Amino acid sequence: MLSLARLPGPLLCCSLAHPLAAVPLLSYCSLRQCPSPRSRTRTSLYCLSLTTWPLVSRLAMASSSSSAPASPHSSQLKLGRSKTGALQLDGFSIEGVSIGGQETCILLPNLKLAFDIGRCPERAVPQDFLFISHAHMDHIGGVCMYVATRGLFKMKPPTVIVPKCLKATVEKLFEVHRELDGSELKHHLVGLDVGEEFNMGKNMIVKPFKTYHVVPSQGYVVYSVKNKLKPEYVGFPGEKIKELKLSGVEVGFWN
Numbered sequence: 001m002l003s004l005a006r007l008p009g010p011l012l013c014c015s016l017a018h019p020l021a022a023v024p025l026l027s028y029c030s031l032r033q034c035p036s037p038r039s040r041t042r043t044s045l046y047c048l049s050l051t052t053w054p055l056v057s058r059l060a061m062a063s064s065s066s067s068a069p070a071s072p073h074s075s076q077l078k079l080g081r082s083k084t085g086a087l088q089l090d091g092f093s094i095e096g097v098s099i100g101g102q103e104t105c106i107l108l109p110n111l112k113l114a115f116d117i118g119r120c121p122e123r124a125v126p127q128d129f130l131f132i133s134h135a136h137m138d139h140i141g142g143v144c145m146y147v148a149t150r151g152l153f154k155m156k157p158p159t160v161i162v163p164k165c166l167k168a169t170v171e172k173l174f175e176v177h178r179e180l181d182g183s184e185l186k187h188h189l190v191g192l193d194v195g196e197e198f199n200m201g202k203n204m205i206v207k208p209f210k211t212y213h214v215v216p217s218q219g220y221v222v223y224s225v226k227n228k229l230k231p232e233y234v235g236f237p238g239e240k241i242k243e244l245k246l247s248g249v250e251v252g253f254w255n
Contacts, residue, residue: 085097092108092110092111093107093109093110094106094107094108095107095108095109097118099138100138101138102118102119102138103118103119103121103138103141104116104118104138105117105118105120105121105124105142107124107127108127109123109126109127111204111222112126112127112128112129113127113128113129113130113131113222114129114130114131115133115220116131116132117130117139117140117141117142117143117146118138118139118141119145120141120142120143120145120146120149121142124146125149125150125153125155128156128158128159129158129161130143130146130159130160131161131206131220132160132161132162132166133163133211133217133218133219133220134163134213134216134217134218135166135169135215135216136215140170143160143170143173144177146158147160147174147185147186147187148177148181148183151183151184151185151186157186157187157188158187158188159187159188159190159200160187160189160190161191161192161220162189162190162191162192163191163192163193163208163216163217163218164192164193164196165191165193166191167189167190167191170189171189192206192208193208194208194209194210195207195208196208200222203224203225203226203227204222204223204225205222205223205224205225206220206221206222207220207221207223208220208221209221229241230250
């Protein structure tokens with residue numbers, strides 16, 4: 001199970017019960033595609049939540065207890081726009097919607113992040129980074145609409161991160177929609193494999209981890225890093241540090 005715990009300072013730590021390369025700011029995966037095959041269950045709940053099941057159920061407003069999609073005659077079938085539920089933790093807002101077989105999208109608006117896109121709920125559009133876990137339609141179906149809507153509202157092109165094995169196919173998907181719609185669909189598409197890292201800027205790094213599902217899938221760890229002065233430069237005046245940096249000297253290191 002994925003759970004969140006508090007760390008000293010304004011960080012959230014997600015425990016996945018397996019080693020990570022760094023202390024994470026947050027992490028995302030589904031119980032249906034979790035890190036250990038022995039941990040797989042039939043539930044469609046997404047545990048980007050806080051340690052207790054009541055809070056999980058509050059976040060996943062309309063989750064199914066089965067991996068099967070909702071019947072067309074089921075009360076779970078919602079034809080309108082999905083609404084996201086929300087939790088608060090130490091100033092971080094965690095929002096999301098998860099309807100088995102129809103739509104899953106988890107948002108962290110404070111950090112401008114979206115994990116999976118579902119059918120592109122309205123609250124996902126302002127998020128600058130989108131992480132796709134796998135290519136089932138209830139997780140990736142709204143990706144072109146997400147990019148198109150941001151373009152419509154003159155937002156900057158988003159960064160869309162997908163498993164590396166899916167990148168070429170997702171590029172074809174965007175090309176088809178460009179041909180159909182006549183839109184530019186500007187975005188930055190990144191294929192990322194397990195063990196690789198991507199620098200998101202603002203001292204944040206994302207790193208995928210392996211998950212298990214019936215199709216290729218992965219989860220994501222987002223963690224913060226700090227640029228610290230090398231010991232030999234500690235105590236130098238600010239102006240001297242600035243002068244060294246402008247001359248090309250590496251005065252710091254990432255930690």
